[in-house]
Amino acid sequence: MTLRHFLTISDFTHDELIQLLDRASALKALRGTSEHPKPLDGKSIAIVFEKASTRTRLSFEVGIHELGALPVTLISKDTQLGRGEPIEDTARMLSGYVHGVVYRTFGHDRLERLAQSSTIPVVNGLSDRFHPCQLLADLMTVRQSFGPSLKDVRVAWIGDGNNMAHSWIVSAAVAGFELALACPSGYQPDAKILADARARGANIRLVERPEEAAEGVRVITTDVWASMGQEGEAKERQDAFSGFVVDDGIMERADSDAIFLHCLPAHRGEEVSASVIDGVQSRVWDEAENRLHTQKALLEWLIA
Numbered sequence: 001m002t003l004r005h006f007l008t009i010s011d012f013t014h015d016e017l018i019q020l021l022d023r024a025s026a027l028k029a030l031r032g033t034s035e036h037p038k039p040l041d042g043k044s045i046a047i048v049f050e051k052a053s054t055r056t057r058l059s060f061e062v063g064i065h066e067l068g069a070l071p072v073t074l075i076s077k078d079t080q081l082g083r084g085e086p087i088e089d090t091a092r093m094l095s096g097y098v099h100g101v102v103y104r105t106f107g108h109d110r111l112e113r114l115a116q117s118s119t120i121p122v123v124n125g126l127s128d129r130f131h132p133c134q135l136l137a138d139l140m141t142v143r144q145s146f147g148p149s150l151k152d153v154r155v156a157w158i159g160d161g162n163n164m165a166h167s168w169i170v171s172a173a174v175a176g177f178e179l180a181l182a183c184p185s186g187y188q189p190d191a192k193i194l195a196d197a198r199a200r201g202a203n204i205r206l207v208e209r210p211e212e213a214a215e216g217v218r219v220i221t222t223d224v225w226a227s228m229g230q231e232g233e234a235k236e237r238q239d240a241f242s243g244f245v246v247d248d249g250i251m252e253r254a255d256s257d258a259i260f261l262h263c264l265p266a267h268r269g270e271e272v273s274a275s276v277i278d279g280v281q282s283r284v285w286d287e288a289e290n291r292l293h294t295q296k297a298l299l300e301w302l303i304a
Contacts, residue, residue, distance in 0.1 A: 004302055005115045005122045007108075009132045009170045017174055018148070021140050024290070024297040031066070031293075038068030039304035043099040045069050047125070048090075050076040050105045055264060056125050056133070059291040060102050067296055067304075072098065091117035100303045121302040123295075128163055129190075134263045135167040136294035139175060141287040142219055145259050151176040156213040156254070158182045159222040159244055159271055160237075161189030164263055168221070169193055173202035180205045182213035184240045210244050214253040221261040222246050222271045238270070247273040251281060259283045 005011060012020065030036040045064050047057065057073065064071040076082040081090050091114045094101050103114055104125035115122040124132055139150060146153055154177065157168050161183040169189060172179040173196075181189065181204070188206065197204060207213050214220055225241045226234040251258065260272070260282045268274040277284060 003119065003121065005118075006132060006298060006302060007111055007115060007122070007124045007127075008130045009135055009167060009174050011132075012174060014174055014176065017139075018150075020136070020297050020301055021143060021294070022148075023300065024136070024140050024293040025143075027296050027300075028290075028293040036066065037300075038066075039300050040064070040099070041068035043069040043303065044072055044097070045100045045102065045299065045303070046094050046098045047071055047073045047102045048076065048079075048081070048094075048104070049074070049125075050082075050103075050110075051126060053104055053125070055288055055291055056102075056104055059295055060125070063292050063296040064299065067299060069099070069299075087113050088117040090114070095119040100299065123298065123302070126163070129166060129193075130170070131163045131167050131263065132170075133291065133295055133298070134164065135171050136298065137287055137290035138168075138221070138261055138263075139171065140290040140294050141261060141283050142259075144286065144290075145257075145283065146218060153219060154178045154180070154217040154255075155219040155221065156180050156182070156210075156217040157221055158210045158213055158246055158250070159241065160187050160225060160227070162223060162227055164221075164223045165189045166193050169197045169202070169204060172204055173197040173200040178203045180207055180213040180217065182207050182210045182244065184244060187237075187240060210246070210250055211253055214250050216253075216255055218255045218258050219261060220246055220251065220254055220258060223263055224265070224267055225271055241271070245271060245273060246276055248275055248279075251276055251279075261287050264288055 047060050061071040095118050100121045102123045102125040106128050108127040108129035111127050157165050225237045262284045
């Protein structure tokens with residue numbers, strides 16, 4: 001079997017992405033039954049964290065267990081990696097012990113270096129540049145709401161042009177949905193990531209105001225204004241993002257059956273109003289649960 005990694009959504013073709021999402025739905029339906037497969041029986045998978053985690057850690061540990069494998073969680077500060085061991089050496093060591101590794105880190109280059117020196121599949125559990133596992137869950141949630149064809153969906157991203165925005169951009173190129181992004185000046189997504197997606201045929205618009213992005217869409221999504229490592233910029237970012245709250249007025253501009261997504265954790269009253277995230281259009285809890293199902297399908301695909 002050819003070694004493959006999952007560092008961004010673009011590591012899959014359109015057809016592979018749809019097959020993986022179909023498999024995630026099947027695994028969700030089988031959960032808790034005797035028919036649920038254990039394709040990773042007897043294997044072990046390392047989960048390495050250099051950034052704090054709740055959903056990523058829980059969903060991967062539970063998912064790996066349900067696939068029949070042993071999850072081995074390593075917190076960087078408690079390992080030699082946290083004391084300066086070269087990441088290439090860590091990659092070679094892990095390749096001799098386990099059958100796959102999930103890595104949650106800061107710089108995306110660290111993830112790429114781990115993958116380059118590994119002889120086992122590497123999964124991006126989050127980097128400062130991309131968060132592809134979250135997008136798998138998001139797209140599964142969109143399909144649950146609107147049917148299997150992602151190409152019929154229009155999406156609005158409102159907020160920071162961060163790793164989540166980048167992941168939506170790459171996903172638009174692979175899945176074929178239309179995407180509008182409203183980001184404050186100075187906080188727009190990486191120009192190269194945007195250009196690469198457009199070169200692959202993605203229908204993506206950058207607009208100035210959230211109201212413009214939200215007009216007639218079926219999915220509105222956002223993230224916190226200050227991500228991990230940006231806490232020192234919180235006040236500056238609050239000022240810059242003050243007009244970018246997803247509230248009832250923004251949701252009213254969307255399609256009547258539109259849904260709201262958020263990767264969590266959320267700050268009610270900042271990037272989203274409580275009435276939206278706790279309202280009838282919110283799908284954030286389905287979205288959070290779907291991390292479990294999509295990641296199980298992903299690990300089965302890469303390792304089994």
